[in-house]
Ligand SMILES: [Fe+2]
């Protein structure tokens with residue numbers, strides 16, 4: 031979730047209501063980001079944004095949906111490029127195999143998070159405590175989801191190496207270049223995605239479970 035634009039050096043420790051009082055046009059920015067400056071106006075901007083960082087909805091919207099939209103068409107592009115250039119660039123076959131592993135593994139991982147982890151977090155945010163049944167499920171799945179993240183990171187590293195950091199060879203056609211750009215974007219988004227889960231959301235859940 032991108033932070034609300036702050037081109038006017040906004041003081042994040044002030045409440046939403048106070049910020050709108052200061053500059054009424056800020057209300058439009060807050061509305062666009064679904065920040066309640068009216069009934070929830072006594073929250074500081076920093077707090078309002080922090081809660082959103084944790085929200086599974088933001089991860090689904092910004093990361094899971096992107097992967098669901100991108101993996102198949104990018105897989106087709108990889109296939110086209112490998113068919114055309116695999117002879118001159120044999121490393122492309124290895125790249126295709128690694129990409130196919132991501133394409134196979136990621137949807138299963140996303141579904142597990144959406145079915146087992148995120149509903150528990152939504153309930154927790156709403157009720158203020160983790161349900162015991164959900165806690166048992168979380169204790170079981172967080173470790174294996176973390177292993178998936180490691181594996182994804184390894185696949186990305188392999189693709190990064192095989193493409194020499196997404197460098198186009200001299201003879202690369204426009205499709206080859208487009209494939210490299212999109213693979214680089216995939217790496218960037220997945221790194222951000224895994225960071226949000228592994229370093230922000232999951233530790234937050236674990237802290238709650240330990241308390
Ligand atoms: Fe995820």
Ligand SMILES: [Fe+2]
Pocket residue numbers: 139143175179224227
């Ligand atoms: Fe994940």
